[in-house]
Amino acid sequence: MTVDVSTIYLLDVATGESVEAELRDAIEQPQLDDWQTKWQPALLAVLQELARKGVPMSQWPQSWHWNWAQKTARVQGLLAFRGFSVVAQGETQGLAQVDLTKASREPCQVGKPVVYLDYLEVAPWNRPEFGTAPRLRGVGSALVTAAVALSDEEGFKGRLGLHSLPQADAFYRRIGMTDLGQDPAYQNLRYFEMTAEQARAFLEQE
Amino acid sequence: MTAKRTMTLNLTDAEMRVLDELSVRKDITKTAVLRQALRLYQTIDARVEKGEKLLFENEATKEKAELMLL
Amino acid sequence: MKLERGKDWWMARARREGDAVIGAGLLAFDPALDERASGTQIAAIEETRIAFGKFVNLMRRRRGFSMEQLAQAADLDASELLVIEDDVHYVPEPRTVFKLAETFEVSHRRLMQLAGLAAANDAGFRQEAVRFAARSESIQKLTPEESSALEAFVAVLSEQEPKRVK
Numbered sequence: 001m002t003v004d005v006s007t008i009y010l011l012d013v014a015t016g017e018s019v020e021a022e023l024r025d026a027i028e029q030p031q032l033d034d035w036q037t038k039w040q041p042a043l044l045a046v047l048q049e050l051a052r053k054g055v056p057m058s059q060w061p062q063s064w065h066w067n068w069a070q071k072t073a074r075v076q077g078l079l080a081f082r083g084f085s086v087v088a089q090g091e092t093q094g095l096a097q098v099d100l101t102k103a104s105r106e107p108c109q110v111g112k113p114v115v116y117l118d119y120l121e122v123a124p125w126n127r128p129e130f131g132t133a134p135r136l137r138g139v140g141s142a143l144v145t146a147a148v149a150l151s152d153e154e155g156f157k158g159r160l161g162l163h164s165l166p167q168a169d170a171f172y173r174r175i176g177m178t179d180l181g182q183d184p185a186y187q188n189l190r191y192f193e194m195t196a197e198q199a200r201a202f203l204e205q206e
Numbered sequence: 207m208t209a210k211r212t213m214t215l216n217l218t219d220a221e222m223r224v225l226d227e228l229s230v231r232k233d234i235t236k237t238a239v240l241r242q243a244l245r246l247y248q249t250i251d252a253r254v255e256k257g258e259k260l261l262f263e264n265e266a267t268k269e270k271a272e273l274m275l276l
Numbered sequence: 277m278k279l280e281r282g283k284d285w286w287m288a289r290a291r292r293e294g295d296a297v298i299g300a301g302l303l304a305f306d307p308a309l310d311e312r313a314s315g316t317q318i319a320a321i322e323e324t325r326i327a328f329g330k331f332v333n334l335m336r337r338r339r340g341f342s343m344e345q346l347a348q349a350a351d352l353d354a355s356e357l358l359v360i361e362d363d364v365h366y367v368p369e370p371r372t373v374f375k376l377a378e379t380f381e382v383s384h385r386r387l388m389q390l391a392g393l394a395a396a397n398d399a400g401f402r403q404e405a406v407r408f409a410a411r412s413e414s415i416q417k418l419t420p421e422e423s424s425a426l427e428a429f430v431a432v433l434s435e436q437e438p439k440r441v442k
Contacts, residue, residue, distance in 0.1 A: 002208070004208065004277050005278075006277075006280070008281070009283045009286035009290070010286070011287060011291060018283060018287055025277045025278075030410065033326060033410055034410075036322060036323065036326060036364065037406050037410065041323070078245075078248060079241075079244060079249075080245040080246070080248065080249045101245060101246055101249055109233070111231070111232070112233045112234070113232060113234060113238075117300045117301070118301055119300065119301035120298065120299055120300040120301060121299055121301075122299065128295040128296070128297060129297045134295075137290045137291070137293055137294075138287075138289055138290025138291075138293055139298075140293060140297075140299070141289045141290065141292070141293045143298075144298070145279070146277070149277065149279055150277050153277055154238060154241070155234045155237070155238030155241075156234060156238070157233065157234075162301075164299075164300055165297070165299040165300060165301075167299070168297045168300065170296065171293075171296040171297065171298050196233075206285065206288060208277065
């Protein structure tokens with residue numbers, strides 16, 4: 001499979017400058033290696049620090065145990081699953097995987113196909129919730145944008161569904177997604193959906 | 207965009223009608239319907255190959271029916 | 277899929293993101309405490325074990341061996357070679373690592389350390405291993421980059437460890 005690479009730009013938080021980055025429409029071995037050899041140790045360091053400071057577990061970052069290697073291996077070769085990665089400064093900055101087999105739940109588009117954002121994770125050093133300044137800003141937005149754009153390209157008109165991490169609810173509301181409430185089948189995570197109209201507004205926003 | 211190839215598809219009237227209906231009801235193009243069908247078929251087939259069963263459950267009665275894929 | 281948008285468009289998005297937390301997907305909420313305690317050690321071992329798997333894979337391919345041929349040459353089980361190359365969680369048998377070191381003509385101790393069966397007392401070695409793993413990809417044919425990465429790493433594996441300071 002050939003990988004399409006789009007040039008995107010991120011914000012270097014320390015300098016306020018732009019950073020050129022690659023948005024790749026696949027997750028490949030170097031990304032899995034980065035996850036294992038860079039993300040994992042960085043995340044463990046933060047978690048140990050949080051534990052030392054006695055931060056209650058409910059406030060811990062929520063994606064610490066995700067295992068990309070297993071997830072991508074399981075869906076390898078299946079047309080229904082597609083991956084995205086953001087690479088900048090020689091490192092993987094964010095990863096996402098989507099599932100194209102799901103149907104919409106939002107009343108005005110119920111039953112129509114959506115791109116379901118199965119997983120989205122940003123590299124630990126870019127995550128603002130840890131208390132230290134994140135390195136690059138815009139990684140999460142770029143991955144959501146990629147998922148909506150894929151939905152558009154696949155003829156799903158930008159329709160997007162996802163189960164949000166609790167701390168991320170506010171972001172999905174802000175970009176205009178509809179909050180369909182807690183989903184008991186997904187550990188009470190809130191399910192959000194972007195309708196075709198919302199997607200158009202999201203992609204056209206300058 | 208990933209390069210795509212074109213092929214001619216021969217469908218009966220009945221099949222064409224279903225394709226039209228699905229295209230309208232799902233709000234996607236006919237090509238998108240067929241590509242979606244291919245994705246779903248491959249996904250289900252991969253799981254059946256691993257020894258899993260495809261079951262439909264009636265939410266009201268909890269009755270289960272197995273769909274056989276050969 | 278290609279996205280054709282200008283720099284200003286992306287930068288506006290990045291600025292608008294602010295300090296928003298973004299993440300999605302089903303996950304478990306209650307990480308167990310004891311798992312975390314050993315997490316760092318496990319991560320460190322798996323880090324070098326990625327390099328171990330890749331090293332075996334590249335050395336085998338450099339010799340033009342199939343897994344079965346290598347298994348025969350080193351008097352090993354082909355199925356074990358398969359998991360060594362593919363699964364970082366797999367803990368290889370000491371005998372296997374010993375046989376592989378012999379076949380590839382590298383230091384036994386070093387290869388044991390790489391496989392996570394012995395502790396390395398120099399941090400530089402782990403860094404070399406991670407660098408090596410990051411530079412090589414598991415594709416069919418050895419690229420010139422992979423060959424040179426492999427050559428350099430063979431040199432590291434053949435070196436003696438620095439003497440422990442008493």
